[in-house]
Amino acid sequence: MTQQYRITLLPGDGIGPEIMAVAVRVLKTISEKFDLSFEFQEALIGGAAIDATGEPLPAATLETCKKSDAVLLAAIGGYKWDTLPRHLRPETGLLGLRSGLHLFANLRPATISPQLIDASTLKREIVEGVDIMVVRELTGGIYFGQPRGIFTTETGEKRGVNTMAYTESEIDRIGRVAFETAQKRSKRLCSVDKANVLEVSQLWRDRMTALAIEYPDVELSHLYVDNAAMQLVRAPKQFDTIVTSNLFGDILSDAAAMLTGSIGMLPSASLGASAPGVYEPVHGSAPDIAGQDKANPLAQVLSAAMMLRYSFNQPDAATHIEQAVLKVLDQGYRTGDIMSEGNTLVGCQAIGDALVAAL
Ligand code: IPM
Numbered sequence: 001m002t003q004q005y006r007i008t009l010l011p012g013d014g015i016g017p018e019i020m021a022v023a024v025r026v027l028k029t030i031s032e033k034f035d036l037s038f039e040f041q042e043a044l045i046g047g048a049a050i051d052a053t054g055e056p057l058p059a060a061t062l063e064t065c066k067k068s069d070a071v072l073l074a075a076i077g078g079y080k081w082d083t084l085p086r087h088l089r090p091e092t093g094l095l096g097l098r099s100g101l102h103l104f105a106n107l108r109p110a111t112i113s114p115q116l117i118d119a120s121t122l123k124r125e126i127v128e129g130v131d132i133m134v135v136r137e138l139t140g141g142i143y144f145g146q147p148r149g150i151f152t153t154e155t156g157e158k159r160g161v162n163t164m165a166y167t168e169s170e171i172d173r174i175g176r177v178a179f180e181t182a183q184k185r186s187k188r189l190c191s192v193d194k195a196n197v198l199e200v201s202q203l204w205r206d207r208m209t210a211l212a213i214e215y216p217d218v219e220l221s222h223l224y225v226d227n228a229a230m231q232l233v234r235a236p237k238q239f240d241t242i243v244t245s246n247l248f249g250d251i252l253s254d255a256a257a258m259l260t261g262s263i264g265m266l267p268s269a270s271l272g273a274s275a276p277g278v279y280e281p282v283h284g285s286a287p288d289i290a291g292q293d294k295a296n297p298l299a300q301v302l303s304a305a306m307m308l309r310y311s312f313n314q315p316d317a318a319t320h321i322e323q324a325v326l327k328v329l330d331q332g333y334r335t336g337d338i339m340s341e342g343n344t345l346v347g348c349q350a351i352g353d354a355l356v357a358a359l
C-alpha cells in the first residue's frame, strides 16, 4: 500500500519560496519512485505572514503544522520587517513555532562533501573528512528564559534583561537525544558549556556527567564554549557529536556550517517528543539575492531528505536524494556561494532540473 504523508510547507521570506519550489519538485519525483504519497499544505510564517495577517505566526499556521506528519520550513526575515517591535518580528514567528510544537532538540549536521573542499575558507587538510553533528537545545535557555525585557531602573536608566535558565529535566531530555545520537555515530560526545562562569552551565555539566553513566559506550568530554569555538576552526576533526544549549548552539552551528564551504549546504531537523518535526536549512532568507534565481537550494533539499529519514522512516528515499545532490555536485553544477574554478555557475532552478534528472 502507498504510504501517505501530510507535509506542511512554510516557504516564508526572501529566497524561501524559490528553494522550497525545488524541494517540492524533488519530493514529487521521489514519491513516484518510492511509491509514497505526499499531501502538501502551504501556510504562512514570518514576514509573509506579517504582511498577510499582521502576525508572524498566525494561529492557523500552528494548527496546520500540528495536524501534519512533518513541517518543511524554508527561511524567514528580511530588511522590511527588521524595525518592527520584537513581538511582531519574523524571528518571533519561528521561535513560536519551535516552542508551540515543543521541538526541544535541533540536529544540525555539518558534513563536508569532497566536491566542496575547495569552497571552504579553511585549508583542505583541516576540513577534509569533517563530519560533525551539533545537537542544540531549542526551546529553553536564554531564548525563552524569564524575566526578559527592557525595564527602567529607579534612576530612570533603561536596563535590558534576559535570563539563561535550565531545569534538570530540560537538560536531561536534550542530553538523552545527544547520547543516543552519538551512539549511532562514532560514540564521542562533547558537551559545550561555560561552567567556569555560569551556574546554569554548572548544572548542565553535572547532568551530562550523571547521564553518561547510563551510556557507558559513549565517551563524554566537556569544553568551555570559547575553547570550543576555537577548536572548531583549529582542528574540527576532533569533534563527532556536540551537545549544547540554545544560544551556544546557535553560534557554534554557524561556525561548524562554514567548515563545509557554505552555510547554503546544511539542513537541520527540529524534533520533540511527539509533535511533527520541523525540517529547515541552517541558513537564513538571504534577502540580498531573493527573487534572482541565485539561491542554493541544496540545504532545503537535504532538509527534505532528513524529513524522510527522521519523520517518515524512509531511509532509502532519503539516501537517494542525498546521492542525487552529490551527483549534481560531481557534474560540476554550482550556485554562486559554492562556486570554484572549473565548475559551472548555474541558478536555483537549474540545480532543480539537474536534481530531478539525477533522481
Ligand atoms: C537559527 C536562527 C534563528 C535562531 C533566528 C532566525 C531566530 O539563527 O535557526 O539558527 O537564532 O535560532
Ligand code: MG
Pocket (backbone or CB within 6 Å): 250, 251, 254
Ligand atoms: Mg542561527
